[in-house]
Amino acid sequence: MRAVLSFLSCMVLFLPFVVAQGALSAGNNPEKVVLQNYTLAQCIEYALNHLQSVANAKSDVEIAKMQVGITRADGLPQINAGSTMAHNYKLTVAFVPAQFVNPNAPSGEFIALPFQPPFQGNAAITASQMLFDATWLLGLRAATVYAQLAERNLKRAKAEVVEAVTKAYYSLLIAQKRMELIEATLKRIETLYNETKAMYTNGFVEKIDVDRLEVSLNNLKTEKQRALRLIELSKAFLKFQMGLQQTDEITLGESLQSINPEALLLQAQLEDKFDYRLRPEYSVLETQRDLNLLAIKRDKLGYLPRLLATFQYGGLTGPSKGEDLFKFNRWNTFGNVGITISIPIFDGMRRYYLIQKSRLELIKTENTMLNLRRAIDLEIRQAQTNLLNAIDNLNTQRRNMELAAEVARISQIKYKEGVGSNLEVINAENDYKQAETSYYNALYEALIAKVDLDKATGKLLK
Secondary structure, eight states: HHHHHHHHHHHHHHHHHHHHHHHHHHHHHHOEEEEEEEEEHHHHHHHHHHHHHHHHHHHHHHHHHHHHHHHHHHSOOEEEEEEEEOOOOOEEEEEEEETTOOSSOOOTOEEEEOOOOEEEEEEEEEEEEEEEHHHHHHHHHHHHHHHHHHHHHHHHHHHHHHHHHHHHHHHHHHHHHHHHHHHHHHHHHHHHHHHHHHHOOOOOOOHHHHHHHHHHHHHHHHHHHHHHHHHHHHHHHHHHHTTTTSSSOOOEEEEEEEEEHHHHHHHHHOSSSGGGGHHHHHHHHHHHHHHHHHHHHHHHHTTEEEEEEEEEEEEEEOSGGGGGGGGGGOEEEEEEEEEEEEEEOOOOOOOHHHHHHHHHHHHHHHHHHHHHHHHHHHHHHHHHHHHHHHHHHHHHHHHHHHHHHHHHHHHHHHTTTTSSSSHHHHHHHHHHHHHHHHHHHHHHHHHHHHHHHHTTOOOOTT
């Protein structure tokens, strides 16, 4: 019962946000979605296809793929074409010895002469090809690892969705089953109330017997209203976890009868060795560690030279009239090929500090991985213990419910035969209702414990 009350309290706090989200989204998307007889697997599939968190994780995967392409493109030939047409309306002058123009000019005298045509034009095609750049080769590998990181983050996002939808689905199943139990109890008490009222009219029972049943009947009607609200609240929470609007409709296609509690015990049997990589968050850290190692190698390789092959071909002209700029037969062509080498000599210790920074980040990642392994070991142990305890409690509550049902049946027979009291029947019915409640609370706890164990062992996506 504590688990259900705790879950209800969380949803009560969460409901205003869920309703607000639904109201805002409904304004943007007036189309109403109706999902009928949806199984748990279908709800999970719908959530994986419609939740923004998963959509963003998928976009990150595509972004990572684009980054691989960007990095690869840096190593392919880079070809550019450009052209400039200019009118030098105020010519730039150069100072030359005056004797170049006038041999009789005094020695050491300079005059300003324009050495620039009024119009200039040039056009060229340049190309370069990377011949050697160790950091680019490592960067290409790092981009591929980064794409793997995005894939693993997507897997982690999916696992979180599966966990949330599964728990919300089970909560709604339990709430609906509770409503069935209340309605069945209400029907029995109503029948007994009507029979007792008729017996009172004929003088066979006292007024207090009728009043006792009426009190129980009123309490059950109030409890039914609470159960109806809990169903609506549970359904609202499931819609939110699936990415539905609150105005959408959904009905479940599974019932608790289709769940085999005995099969839960099998889920508690673990292998002797656990592969931590089954946990998405651990595989994400593994990829991050690979990126840290590549960063160290990249910074070290930055001390190596960078070699480029270059090519340029173009033409230029310098006519005195603007219209002659487009007389391409008067253009003079030029071209060159070459090799450019860049050798790092001293960068103010910048690369040294980059290497130390990358090493410290690697240490942090390895420490986080160690701590996560310890946390996973504890989480698995706790989840396994919780599931075994939940199954033991489930078996006990099932037996108690069977006994309470038998006591309620016998008390009804005794009362109708005149050898039992009205109060005995009411107490037996209350005990039976409480036993049913305890059983389905125990079933809910067992189901949640199974989900927690699947999460701890990385089996949610299997």
